Amino acid sequence: MKEMLHYREIPGKSAGYYAVLAILGVLIALGLGAAYYMEHQGHHVTGMNNQIVWGMPHVFAVFLIVAASGALNVASISSVFNKKLYKPLAPLSGLVAIALLVGGLCILVLDLGRPDRLIVAMTYYNFKSIFAWNIFLYTGFIAIVAVYLWMMLERRFNKFSKPVGFFAFIWRLILTTGTGSIFGFLVARQAYDAAILAPVFIVMSFSFGLAVFNILLIGIYSGTRRPLGDAVVERLRKLQGVFIAAVLFFVTIFHLTSLYATERHGVMKFILDGGNVYTGLFWLGFVLIGSIIPLVFCLLNGFKNSARWLVTASVTVIAGGMAQMYVIIIGGQAYPLDMFPGYEVSSSFFDGDIGSYTPSIYEVGLGAGGFAFAIAIVLAGVKILRFLPLSLANSLVDPHYHSEERSEENETAAGEQARA
């Protein structure tokens, strides 16, 4: 008899669940407080200045927005590429995607000079601006993924989930292209102005989004004591490994291309061999902690079938991803505009100087608050709606599962479902 997956809300009555929500609530409150303080006092209380106009909140926001589109991958692999193992994970994937995007957008909006003018941004559009396009890409993404979730969760509409999922997949690729192009279209800055930044952002989204998804999935299953089979863990581990390697490859090509152009030698030396915070964050943060270490966890057999090592790898990917975002966003601004090539420039406006930036506690608070808000949405979502199967045991999710192993696991899974 074919076994069925049963999607159920998590009970969400334990002290642990409320404790996590309380911690997230405190972080959200601190984030809102920080946003209010910065809005009330003005940007001079932040570390931002006229050289570094996008600071730490943008690092968090862009990371979350990029991760959001990547978190939808799991659903896309199921709907678009027909991989059955990912199907039970697809609803959570959609929820995480929406939550991360909402969290990122909250940070972005609250970090605007005038968040009170959001209505202006929504009523006046300059369609030559990639920024204006992104407003549609972001809101459209939320709407499309919401419909996609509806098609997946409502049994009558399941048949539509494939075309809607395909549309969502195309949309997310365009969205991340748009986010990457915010930087790629910047011809005025030597650290950017590269078409490859769009695909770099797409592969980064694959990796960062999956890392966040892994942690949430394993965290929720561990917290609710629902069975999570090795098959899922192992597949996600290998997928994460492939994505990490792809990011490393694309970033390497980006830097090699830049190193080839003489006019970019200065900025590349500044980032890669400048002996500054950006150099440290790139090599130690992104390359070592964010890429090589998790690659070891994801590809070596010694760490096989271990949810714990997958979480560890995912945490390091997120840490490395944040470091990379810091290098891209802050590092690129810190390098001065080269208006007088070959000359040393000084002025009352710090022209020609390396921009200095120290993130203020308020900026970090706003970013962390947005991150917490995204996680809180996921935790609330899985309690309210039936996003998660009661069991992800191998026997239920692995199409290649051998029958002799099945009977053993069936007992456990059946027991779990009966208790629920």
Next chain:
Amino acid sequence: MTQLALVIDLNVCVGCHACVTSCKQWNTSGPAGAMSDDNPYAAEPTGTFFNRVQTFEVGQYPHTETIHFPKSCLHCEDAPCVPVCPTGASHKREEDGIVLVDYNKCIGCGYCSWACPYGARELDEHEKVMKKCTLCVDRIYDEALPEAERKPACVLACPTSARLYGDVHDPNSEVSIAIRDEGGYALMPEWGTQPANHYLPRRKTRKHYHEDELVRVDNPLKKEGPLIADEKGPFLEDVTSW
């Protein structure tokens, strides 16, 4: 189409910052104001300025010279800050080519600051909108002012008349003639932004003298020869027409 602009003569700019202070004074009192100015005497002053003077050294010591380079928004004919603005707050006026920011539509996203290759955009840290040189648009059309004063504040303040103002599309304007005759150039033309503001280059005046030009032909001392303390001899008045 009219394209108003500034032409700055680097040959006579002495880096006195009169343009900077007059700009700040005029604009902080006008529609763009108040322009923030935090910790002006502290180690890390911050504030909004539409116009700043950069100073840089050219050459290797001892063959160096200092160049003062006043820089404000260049009112590019193909301004890169305009298409990137999501709300259209950044715009270029058709009637006179001035690039302006609609402070009521600016959401303070800072993207124009990223796009400007000249670093001319500044976020007012208190009003939290992007600000930049308006070419004193509130002054140049003010008919309450005498006609001679309908010029940007920086132009009026410059003690060496290093700043000229006018229509660069009018071939007979003062600025067009200066650009044509003095070899005026635009900043970083390779960007294709066609900055309206131009700079007149430093000019070296070199003159060669022959040795005999350095010797006074009718030097009375020569006629006198070595001075002799002889009271009977002719006095200077006796041998010159002085």
